[in-house]
Amino acid sequence: MNIYVCIKQVPDTETKIKLKPDFTWIDTSGIKWVMSPFDEYAVEEALRVKEKNAGSTVIVVSAGPTRVIECIRTALAMGADSGIHIEIPETADNNMTAKALANAMAKKETASVDLVFTGKEAIDDGSAQVSQLLAGFLGLPYVSVVLNVEYGAQSVKCKREIEGGAYEIVETALPAIIATQKGINEPRYATLPNIMKAKKKEIKTYKTSDLGISEGDQKIKFKNFELPPPKQAGKKVSGDPAAQAKELARLLHEEAKVI
Amino acid sequence: MGKILVIAEQRDGKLKKSTFELLGLATQSAPAQSANETYAVLLGDGVSGLTKELEQYGATSIYLIQDASLKFYSAESYTLGVLEAIKQASPDIVLASHSPTGRDFMPKIAASLGVGLASDCTQAQISGVNLKVRRPVYAGKATVEVEFLGQGPRLATIRPNAIGAPKPISAQTAKVIPISIQFTGLNTKVIEIVKGNSARPDVAEAPVVVSGGRSLKSAENFKIIEELADVLGAAVGASRAAVDAGYRAHRDQVGQTGKVVSPVLYIACGISGAIQHLAGMRTSKCIVAINTDPEAPIFQVADYGVIGDLFAVVPLLKEELKKIKEH
Numbered sequence: 181m182n183i184y185v186c187i188k189q190v191p192d193t194e195t196k197i198k199l200k201p202d203f204t205w206i207d208t209s210g211i212k213w214v215m216s217p218f219d220e221y222a223v224e225e226a227l228r229v230k231e232k233n234a235g236s237t238v239i240v241v242s243a244g245p246t247r248v249i250e251c252i253r254t255a256l257a258m259g260a261d262s263g264i265h266i267e268i269p270e271t272a273d274n275n276m277t278a279k280a281l282a283n284a285m286a287k288k289e290t291a292s293v294d295l296v297f298t299g300k301e302a303i304d305d306g307s308a309q310v311s312q313l314l315a316g317f318l319g320l321p322y323v324s325v326v327l328n329v330e331y332g333a334q335s336v337k338c339k340r341e342i343e344g345g346a347y348e349i350v351e352t353a354l355p356a357i358i359a360t361q362k363g364i365n366e367p368r369y370a371t372l373p374n375i376m377k378a379k380k381k382e383i384k385t386y387k388t389s390d391l392g393i394s395e396g397d398q399k400i401k402f403k404n405f406e407l408p409p410p411k412q413a414g415k416k417v418s419g420d421p422a423a424q425a426k427e428l429a430r431l432l433h434e435e436a437k438v439i
Numbered sequence: 440m441g442k443i444l445v446i447a448e449q450r451d452g453k454l455k456k457s458t459f460e461l462l463g464l465a466t467q468s469a470p471a472q473s474a475n476e477t478y479a480v481l482l483g484d485g486v487s488g489l490t491k492e493l494e495q496y497g498a499t500s501i502y503l504i505q506d507a508s509l510k511f512y513s514a515e516s517y518t519l520g521v522l523e524a525i526k527q528a529s530p531d532i533v534l535a536s537h538s539p540t541g542r543d544f545m546p547k548i549a550a551s552l553g554v555g556l557a558s559d560c561t562q563a564q565i566s567g568v569n570l571k572v573r574r575p576v577y578a579g580k581a582t583v584e585v586e587f588l589g590q591g592p593r594l595a596t597i598r599p600n601a602i603g604a605p606k607p608i609s610a611q612t613a614k615v616i617p618i619s620i621q622f623t624g625l626n627t628k629v630i631e632i633v634k635g636n637s638a639r640p641d642v643a644e645a646p647v648v649v650s651g652g653r654s655l656k657s658a659e660n661f662k663i664i665e666e667l668a669d670v671l672g673a674a675v676g677a678s679r680a681a682v683d684a685g686y687r688a689h690r691d692q693v694g695q696t697g698k699v700v701s702p703v704l705y706i707a708c709g710i711s712g713a714i715q716h717l718a719g720m721r722t723s724k725c726i727v728a729i730n731t732d733p734e735a736p737i738f739q740v741a742d743y744g745v746i747g748d749l750f751a752v753v754p755l756l757k758e759e760l761k762k763i764k765e766h
């Protein structure tokens with residue numbers, strides 16, 4: 181089985197976001213980059229499938245500037261077999277990214293696709309589009325926000341989170357794309373020997389031109405970045421708990437008018 | 440004049456409030472002299488009764504797609520249906536809610552049409568055929584404007600509660616246009632919906648959210664948070680520390696790796712306000728923080744701060760709010 185995992189490198193969640201002076205993007209200097217947390221579940225799930233299916237291969241694909249190779253190495257250290265890095269500007273939109281990922285997987289020289297995992301969204305732009313766009317480009321079905329998978333020979337049954345604490349049980353034919361949600365598994369840590377081994381694993385690099393990607397594949401562009409306006413200091417409600425509760429209720433009702 | 444297609448969303452035969460928000464956006468941002476044409480598409484099984492409400496909120500033409508296979512939402516069948524409505528309406532703008540449903544199928548629509556999608560928008564404005572939107576990035580640590588490149592309809596999903604809810608508009612009659620589609624040869628099938636065991640609204644959709652943190656100390660203690668939430672018809676949220684401790688399910692987690700919410704009122708009880716938590720709720724319209732530590736970062740974003748013990752304040756607050764509600 182050839183299992184692909186698409187991962188994205190994003191700023192660590194602790195990052196204080198700063199903007200470029202011309203507001204065209206964030207200022208990336210000094211940022212600590214990590215694998216998007218939801219992608220860790222995707223990598224883990226792929227490794228678990230591999231462990232249950234002898235002879236399987238896990239191939240990690242990531243699109244982005246050269247720095248994303250680090251992120252691919254992290255996945256290789258967790259146990260993935262090889263990597264594909266697609267050199268793409270960090271301003272590439274979801275459409276261009278998904279098309280590049282799809283075209284890399286569809287290349288003759290890369291293994292055929294039996295199963296694809298992605299995180300349910302990347303925590304930087306938070307668009308939650310790539311798994312579905314990938315499905316569009318590869319002509320495969322997809323299931324998003326998946327909490328559990330039962331694997332069959334020709335199909336999988338996924339538990340998909342929807343609103344109000346409800347779930348859908350979705351059955352889909354294979355090959356398919358599955359976007360993982362927190363809770364599906366507990367991602368492993370890379371051990372030191374595996375980190376060493378990962379250094380020797382193969383990472384192929386493609387340029388967008390190798391993959392038939394052109395400027396026209398960018399369908400949206402982010403501009404006019406803004407930081408949220410600093411909040412005015414709020415009101416402190418004082419007194420003993422009874423007085424505080426009474427005053428807060430009054431403020432919410434009469435001043436904020438939200439009750 | 441722009442043609443706008445709103446994708447109506449219903450579950451269990453009830454329209455979602457977010458659908459009305461979208462219709463409000465489509466109808467109200469039009470200058471009076473050049474009214475937009477507002478189309479809606481409604482998918483489901485036995486849902487024709489809902490067209491009246493879509494009409495009341497301003498839809499002038501409603502595509503009605505009914506089929507037994509649409510009893511449950513499925514990405515594949517919705518994609519087929521919505522694409523057909525887009526073909527018939529040839530809209531300039533297509534709007535859906537950034538709900539678990541909208542966020543699931545809209546990218547597939549974008550891929551099928553070869554156009555861009557602005558997802559999870561929190562500000563939107565329509566003038567003529569132009570759609571101007573802003574959306575949060577880095578879980579709300581910044582926002583951006585989205586520019587659409589190239590030709591074709593502009594697609595957006597709008598975050599529930601982020602834009603105002605409209606009132607029903609004047610009596611007008613909408614044209615209902617049934618579309619029949621053969622839903623065959625699908626690869627995915629929803630076999631079953633497992634209902635949540637709570638009647639409470641979802642954190643991502645609720646207009647009021649009451650959240651608790653690690654300081655609640657147990658799943659049982661969340662009862663006081665639930666009781667306050669019930670008085671307000673609110674959803675119950677939680678910090679990651681509370682989720683990781685097993686007090687609440689992950690679906691209740693608010694923050695960068697949970698849900699990003701912007702309710703009208705967010706009450707944080709015993710939550711310190713770590714950067715990852717703030718990222719998920721700082722766009723809430725009114726924020727209340729109840730915390731024993733006056734230095735807790737949550738107070739920096741709170742409109743109303745109560746320095747105090749949540750175990751004392753929350754039950755009393757519940758009683759006070761109950762009085763106001765009953766009045």
Ligand SMILES: Cc1cc2nc3c(=O)[nH]c(=O)nc-3n(C[C@H](O)[C@H](O)[C@H](O)COP(=O)(O)OP(=O)(O)OC[C@H]3O[C@@H](n4cnc5c(N)ncnc54)[C@H](O)[C@@H]3O)c2cc1C
Nearest residue numbers: 652653654678679680694695696697709711716731732749
């Ligand atoms: C990759 C990553 C992703 C993360 N994603 C998220 C996320 O999505 N959401 C999230 O919430 N966190 C997230 N976190 C965790 C975050 O950093 C914090 O650890 C977490 O938010 C803390 O939760 P807390 O406020 O409940 O606990 P604490 O930080 O321990 O705060 C407890 C607070 O309760 C107060 N308190 C104690 N007793 C009482 C009392 N009796 N009455 C009133 N107040 C009291 C204390 O003063 C304190 O301020 C993430 C972390 C990482 C590394």
